[in-house]
Amino acid sequence: MTAEPLTTRSLVTGAHEDFPTKPAGRRRNRRWIGRVVLNLALTLGALTMVVPFIWMIATSLKSPAELAEFPPTFLPKVWEWSNYPEALQAAPFATYFRNSFIISASHTIITLIFAAMAGYSLARIRFRGRELVFLGFVAMLMIPTYTKIVPQFLLVKFMPLFGGNDILGQGGSGWLNTWWALIIPGGLSATAIFLFRQFYLSLPTELAEAARIDGLSEFRIFSRIYTPLIKPAIATVALLTFQESWNNFLWPLLVTTRDDLRVIQVGLAVFQQLDGTQWQYLMAGTTMATIPMVLLFLFCQKYFIQGFTNAGIK
Amino acid sequence: MTATRTPDVPRTLDPRQPPPIPRRAASKRAARKSGLFGWLMVAPAVFHIGLWTAIPVLATIALSFTDYDIFDAPAWIGLDNYVEIFQDPVFGQATWNTIVYTFWTVPASMAIAMVIAVALNQNLRLRTWFRTAFFLPQVTATVAIAMVWLWIFNPQQGLLNGILSVVGIPGQAWLADPEWALPSVILVGAWQGIGIKMLIYIAALQNVDPSLYEAAAVDGAGPIRKFFAITVPMLKPATFFVLIISIIGAFQVFDQIYVLTDGGPANSTTMMTYEVYRSAFQNFEMGMASAQSVLLFLMLLVMTVIGRRATKGDEG
Numbered sequence: 001m002t003a004e005p006l007t008t009r010s011l012v013t014g015a016h017e018d019f020p021t022k023p024a025g026r027r028r029n030r031r032w033i034g035r036v037v038l039n040l041a042l043t044l045g046a047l048t049m050v051v052p053f054i055w056m057i058a059t060s061l062k063s064p065a066e067l068a069e070f071p072p073t074f075l076p077k078v079w080e081w082s083n084y085p086e087a088l089q090a091a092p093f094a095t096y097f098r099n100s101f102i103i104s105a106s107h108t109i110i111t112l113i114f115a116a117m118a119g120y121s122l123a124r125i126r127f128r129g130r131e132l133v134f135l136g137f138v139a140m141l142m143i144p145t146y147t148k149i150v151p152q153f154l155l156v157k158f159m160p161l162f163g164g165n166d167i168l169g170q171g172g173s174g175w176l177n178t179w180w181a182l183i184i185p186g187g188l189s190a191t192a193i194f195l196f197r198q199f200y201l202s203l204p205t206e207l208a209e210a211a212r213i214d215g216l217s218e219f220r221i222f223s224r225i226y227t228p229l230i231k232p233a234i235a236t237v238a239l240l241t242f243q244e245s246w247n248n249f250l251w252p253l254l255v256t257t258r259d260d261l262r263v264i265q266v267g268l269a270v271f272q273q274l275d276g277t278q279w280q281y282l283m284a285g286t287t288m289a290t291i292p293m294v295l296l297f298l299f300c301q302k303y304f305i306q307g308f309t310n311a312g313i314k
Numbered sequence: 315m316t317a318t319r320t321p322d323v324p325r326t327l328d329p330r331q332p333p334p335i336p337r338r339a340a341s342k343r344a345a346r347k348s349g350l351f352g353w354l355m356v357a358p359a360v361f362h363i364g365l366w367t368a369i370p371v372l373a374t375i376a377l378s379f380t381d382y383d384i385f386d387a388p389a390w391i392g393l394d395n396y397v398e399i400f401q402d403p404v405f406g407q408a409t410w411n412t413i414v415y416t417f418w419t420v421p422a423s424m425a426i427a428m429v430i431a432v433a434l435n436q437n438l439r440l441r442t443w444f445r446t447a448f449f450l451p452q453v454t455a456t457v458a459i460a461m462v463w464l465w466i467f468n469p470q471q472g473l474l475n476g477i478l479s480v481v482g483i484p485g486q487a488w489l490a491d492p493e494w495a496l497p498s499v500i501l502v503g504a505w506q507g508i509g510i511k512m513l514i515y516i517a518a519l520q521n522v523d524p525s526l527y528e529a530a531a532v533d534g535a536g537p538i539r540k541f542f543a544i545t546v547p548m549l550k551p552a553t554f555f556v557l558i559i560s561i562i563g564a565f566q567v568f569d570q571i572y573v574l575t576d577g578g579p580a581n582s583t584t585m586m587t588y589e590v591y592r593s594a595f596q597n598f599e600m601g602m603a604s605a606q607s608v609l610l611f612l613m614l615l616v617m618t619v620i621g622r623r624a625t626k627g628d629e630g
Contacts, residue, residue: 038433039440045430046447048505053450055473056462071476118359126345127352133360140367144566146590147611150377150603151370153594157384188362218351247455249569254595265457269573272461279465286461290454297453301446304453308510309517 056290060084060283067279080280087284090275095260096267097288103182103252103263104245110187111241112234119196120222124208134197140190145250153254156181181255182263186245192237195307199233200226236307239300243293264289378605383598395605405606408577408584409613411496415585416564416617419503424556427508431515432545445516449509456506460573463502464489467574489575492582499583502570507563511556518552519545557621565614586610 055074059067060083062076088094121127122134156175159165164172175181203226211221227234249265256262262270268285275281297304378395382388399405434444451459466473467488475485488498526544535543568587571577577584577592586606594603 035438038436039438042430042433042438042440042444046444049447049450049509051473052459052462052466052505053454055466059465067471070471071479072471072473074473114358114362117355121352121355125348125352125355127349130352130356133356136360136368137363140363142562143367143371144562144607144611144614146566146568146587146607147374148367148370149590150594150600150607151373152366154373154384154600155365155370185366188359188366190363190367193359193363218348222355243453247457249455249457249572250591265455265569268457268461272464272573279468279471282461283465286458290458293453293455294450297450298446305449305513308452309514 053290053294056283057287059279060087060287062280064278064280083280083284084288087281087288090278090281091267091271091285092259092262093264093267093285093288096262096264099182099261100246100264100289102179103186104242106183107187107245108238108241110183111189111192112238114188115192115237116196116227116234117222118193119198120200120226122193123197123200124205124222124226125218137190137193141194149250149254152185152251156185156255175255177256177258177261179261182252182261186248186251189241189244192241195233195237196230199230203229232303232306235300236303239296239303240307243296243304246293374604374607377601378608380601380604382600384600385598388601391601395602396609398602399605399609404581404584405586405589407581408586408589409609411582411584412565412567412586412613414496415500415503415567416561418500419507419564419567420557420560423504423508424511424553424560426504427511427556428515428546428549428553430508431512431519432541434512434516435519445513448512451506452509454506456569457573459506460502460570463498463570464574467498490579492579495575495579495583499567499570499574502574503564503567506570507560511560514552514556515549518549522548554622557624558618561617561621562614565610565617586613 058075061079061081062073062083063078063080066073066077118137122130122137157173158169159174159180160167160169162172162180163174163176163178165174166172175184207225207229208221211225216224247265248263249269252263253266253269256266264285268282268289271285272282377388379390379392380388381391381394430448434441434448438444469475469485469487469490472485472488474488478485486494488494522545526548527540530540530544566587567585568591571583571585571588572591575583577588587610590603590606590610593599593606
């Protein structure tokens with residue numbers, strides 16, 4: 001019995017051949033070969049995932065002359081760093097970037113405050129109609145974006161007393177081409193409320209009882225006792241909200257036409273339609289749109305993964 | 315003041331328990347006060363979700379029976395929109411494309427994701443790196459990703475034709491060819507979506523009881539047998555979860571269509587969502603768009619029920 005002890009991992013995958021009848025050397029050999037094949041296959045798969053990103057960055061640093069070559073070079077022969085300042089000149093990517101940041105940050109703040117309050121209430125406070133409210137939110141989880149987008153657009157367009165509209169919402173453009181339309185409708189999601197409820201439910205009730213005996217108000221029990229305990233969950237919801245908002249395309253496309261209100265994703269699509277042949281600038285813009293999310297993901301992977309496995313968003 | 319009011323209210327962890335009947339006047343008052351607090355806490359969310367989700371859903375259903383172009387008041391036309399949709403070959407094509415797209419980006423990708431998850435569940439030195447790489451496309455914006463693929467698929471200078479020319483295979487005009495456009499779009503969707511499926515499977519694999527594999531090993535089962543006899547059945551609940559969220563995601567494919575093909579060539583890549591978008595925001599037929607989106611929702615419901623049958627089996 002020279003074989004290593006069975007580990008959980010090897011058992012789960014069944015990769016561990018542990019038949020005592022086979023000669024140990026052959027067994028080790030086969031395992032070694034299996035490992036190499038597995039690593040090679042996974043490397044190939046991982047490369048398939050990463051190569052488009054490298055190709056994006058490589059393209060953003062090439063000269064137009066090099067881009068015209070076929071077959072294309074993979075890495076640039078001359079690294080044209082000036083493509084980036086030139087891209088910022090070619091389209092207002094800096095403005096797009098700022099707009100995306102403002103909207104994503106606003107969505108995150110709104111979600112953290114109001115979804116946490118609602119989640120806490122649904123998890124920890126007894127009140128008449130709570131079950132109904134909760135079921136309502138769960139039903140809303142199922143609604144696809146496209147089944148609400150038309151009336152949402154109409155609500156924005158006919159928002160009373162905004163953008164030249166009268167009290168009945170007629171005559172003007174309402175919230176179209178305003179920050180309101182970009183920030184308010186997407187500010188809160190049933191998913192975030194649902195996640196917060198789950199997180200608060202996982203905490204013990206005794207804490208609240210002890211705090212009440214100490215004379216804390218109900219709101220302080222929520223804000224000072226329970227909420228600090230779900231900090232990792234808050235990070236998860238914040239990151240998911242920020243990412244979702246940063247990557248959102250359809251809604252900003254529908255409600256804005258002004259260049260100074262465009263978000264980065266819409267800005268990219270518009271730039272591609274107008275200057276579709278300037279690939280070095282387009283890829284520079286795409287790199288700028290991508291890098292913040294990639295960095296955020298790399299540094300906060302734990303929270304992202306926790307959130308995605310819990311919510312399965314997207 | 316607050317100290318006296320709650321200890322006599324029994325609390326349970328189960329949220330489905332009805333509120334207990336208060337025994338004294340003081341606790342009745344306390345319950346009313348806590349009820350008010352509960353409502354105040356949840357009110358902003360109820361208002362927001364009500365206004366921006368619940369009302370729009372009902373409005374979509376109502377509008378689907380009307381002819382409405384935003385400028386004039388909606389006119390009630392009964393089921394005319396639905397009749398028109400069923401006679402519309404483009405919407406039929408869009409429905410079929412959505413189903414084909416869903417088939418390749420959901421069940422087919424799930425199978426690959428499951429294999430990757432099983433492989434990554436082993437003690438590999440580069441495990442975290444592999445996982446990060448597979449998950450990277452998931453956190454990136456679909457528009458940005460589609461932009462990169464648009465360039466990869468470029469017939470003249472794109473990476474794909476470049477690689478093929480090195481191997482000696484003639485390149486294609488991927489996105490401009492009605493034969494290749496849908497497979498190209500599917501490739502992008504599958505490539506982007508594999509990470510989340512893999513991740514959920516990895517999480518589920520942590521909960522599989524190792525003694526099952528031990529028992530199978532004693533019975534002489536090989537790795538492939540173990541995979542099909544233990545891993546696949548044990549991952550059934552996770553499979554159901556992945557299937558549902560993936561179907562919902564796949565049915566709402568829009569961003570990459572917008573960037574890559576604009577639904578063309580010859581409607582070969584148009585999707586149900588894309589037709590909703592065109593009806594509402596290019597043709598300003600809000601009633602028609604609503605009817606199309608109601609059908610989209612109904613199909614999603616049907617798919618969810620079928621998915622539930624297929625993966626849950628006897629667990630119901």
